Amino acid sequence: MLVYKVVRIPSATLLLLAIAFFLADGAATASAEAPPQQRMEALLRTVDPPQPPPKLESSLYRLTQAAGTDALAMPQALPGGHQVQVEVEASPGKEPEARGAIELLGGEVQASYGRLMQALMPAAALTELAQDSAVVAVRRPLRLRPQAIVSEGASLLGSGDWQRAGFSGRGARVGIVDTFGGYQQLLGNELPADVVFRDFTSPRPPDPCDSPLLDRHGTAVAEIVADVAPGARLFLAQADTSIELAQAVDWLLGQGVQVVNFSAGFPGARPYGTTGSSFDIFVDSVDRAASAGVLWVNSAGNSADSHWAGAWSDVDGDGLLDFSHGDDTNDLVLSSNSASCVTLILLWDDTWGGACQDYALLVGYFDSVGQPRVIASDDRQDCSGGAVPREVVDIASVTTLDRRLYIAVRKRPEAQPRRLRLLLLGPGSLQYLEPAGSVLPPADRPTTLTVGAVPVGSPSVIENFSSQGPTWDGRVKPDLVAPDRVSTVSYGPGGFAGTSASAPHVAGAAALLVEANPGWSAPQLRQFLESQAVDLGPPGKDNVFGSGRLRMGQPPSAGPPATPSFLSLAPQDGESARLTWQPPQRVASYRLCASLDADFTAAVSCREVSASEAPGSLAVGVPWWDMGVVYYQLQACNASGCSQPVPAGAVGRRIWPGGADWNFYVTAIGVFGRARVAAWNASLVSGKVSDLALWSGVAYFGGQMVHVCSGVPPGRGCGPIDMDAASGLVSASQAFPPFGAVAIALRVR
DSSP states (O other), X not given: OEEEEEOOOOOHHHHHHHSOBOOOHHHHHXXXXXXXXXXXXXHHHHOOOOOOOTTBOHHHHHHHHHTTOTTOOOXXXXXXXXXXXXXXXXXXXXXXXXXXXXXXXXXXXXXXXXXXXXXXXXXXXXXXXXXXXXXEEEEOOEEEEEOOBOOTHHHHHTHHHHHHTTOSOTTOEEEEEXXXXXGGGGBTTTBOTTOEEEEOOOOOOOOTTOOTXXXXXXXXXXXXXXXXOTTSEEEXXXXXXXXXXXXXXXXXXXXXXXXXXXXXXXXXXXXXXXXXXXXXXXXXXXIHHHHTTOEEEEEOOSOTTSEEEEEOOXXXXXXXXXXXXXXXXXXXXXXSSEEEEEEEEEEESSOSSSOOOOEEEEEEEEOTTSOEEEEEEOOOOSSOTTOOSEEEEEEEEEEOSSSEEEEEEEEOTXXXXXXXXXXXXXXXXXXXOOOTTOOOTTTTSTTXXXXXXXXXXXXXXXXXXXXXXXXXXXXXXXXXXXXXXXXETTTEEEXXXXXXXXXXXXXHHHHHHHHHOTTOOHHHHHHHHXXXXXXXXXXXXXXXXXXXXXXXXXXXXXXXXXXXXXXEEEEOSSSEEEEEEEOOTTOOEEEEEEESSTTSXXXXXXXXXXXXXXXXXXXXXXXXXXXXEEEXXXXXXXXXXXXXXXXXXXXXXXXXXXXXXXXEEEEEEEETTEEXXXXXXXXXXXXXXXXXXXXXXXXXXXXXXXXXXXXXXXXXXXXXXXXXXXXXXXXXXXXXXXXXXXXXXXXXX
């Protein structure tokens, strides 16, 4: 899976010169004969790393100090000086001033979204930029990083049966946000010829830790979507940071996509359900797409085997977290003496924007000659608007004597105990693991359909790396699992592993459903996919497999769609009632017909509306004349024809002698052998309350009053109430005591 991460300091030279090293010679000498673990813990207890200036991230502060060192070699720099890509959060309403400060200090704004600006800045100017009153915080951007574990999955989920039945995703538009190296060479064979591509990335300093797998990751994702739904139109949006993601979403919404696949995550990003003033860009990207009717399919992450979570505990009172009883470090065991391209992220439970609980992340190691050293991240959590509960240590390359990094967490004395999470990105194995809670943002959001991974060859077994729930606020994730370790041209036979490969199977399945059911909403697509899943693990939805393994089920048969089901009719306002139903599969449009009699022989008129405009709901008219009754029926249609008509209820009106007098209407529809009846006070006189009664049979002529609503004001209703109607007739009446009542009856089918 691809993961968006905080930009790292890229080289060993930069690390050794720019990162703050702390060597406690006295402590090391005094305990030279002690075991390595005790020597390291003794050092970690004595370290007091300097904090950066307010509003500036620790790693960026180290860059500002290193920028003046002549011996500093910065392979990260672009031509023209020591440049670094940063994310600047502006104060609300101060975006122009923050942009001006960036440009005045020699920076270039590359992209912006809301209060966030992505800029290329001289490293020496970062401290001054952070001091500007229009700036809330200066941080490293959240950016793209490969985490794939480097198609047979289509047969496992059953999409082949759908394709043989004639479904290919025609009419579906699927957006993919990723990187797409080499996609042009696959057009017309592995990818559709009509792919639409747009690049939202900005130039950035090169990073030696970028994997060569990064460039073609999204191309492999697109291959899987095309395997499952070869007729779907693909829109490829290339993005590298969270700001570029938001810009890509804007474009995809403009293209009318119904499904978005995001096989990526942002470790270290703000978890869903936390509070604070920090700008949450996922609200304006992921959540906004879902609000626009898009099904957002997101990989869960590959962090279950590189994640620890727990509550603060310090039994011995030394200021360091006890990962276990008597153990102050969580050892990262390496496969060699070199620790390269390692990122460690610490999060805790605090306000995002205004964090006050101050923790530090310390990483110790013994260098090649056995000297103990410590790398630290200790940002300011000082309750200011830019303070967030996060510390990040990036290691480009160091050499260790014993193939270990010793990870410790320090809490300042005034800080309160909190729930913590530690995440490893890169090689090595943590001594203490906790898979639960390892789902990465934005897959932790309620608006995402989150997908974990099972190997295609053992589809009932979870991948050990597949991220698990619960979320930070306690919800179940993932929602589904789907196959990985599948073949693509981009990664070779069986070479695409990780939840990145699982998510596009679900996105492709959703595209098939869009063709089969063009009127379905995103929640309906999601509900179908989860309801069809093969339940794995404990019965029901769980934090490992979600609802289970993706399975499409049998495709719908050819021909016209089935009739709409579960119809209901109720008042909506003074001029219309609302008809609702469960849409059948493969519906493209609906035909709504009205008649003045229940047998549809008098004054019949019909209109057609597309399924996308009426996704299971449609407003129907109310008669405007006294004693008027209109009966409705509904058909579902596609290119093969229309279903049989199904009764859709009736609406009757009394307005006598005028709109300021008796004025109401009644709705009635047959539901499971009973009648569902409701009435609406449509009086034009504000405050003119009336008593509305619902009857089985004909009111005042042998009918039975079933329900009464007293004192109903204009613009309010009574019911709906389900009742027996053996005679096939129901009524409603409106009374203004002591002036009497009027009523109207109608047939129910």
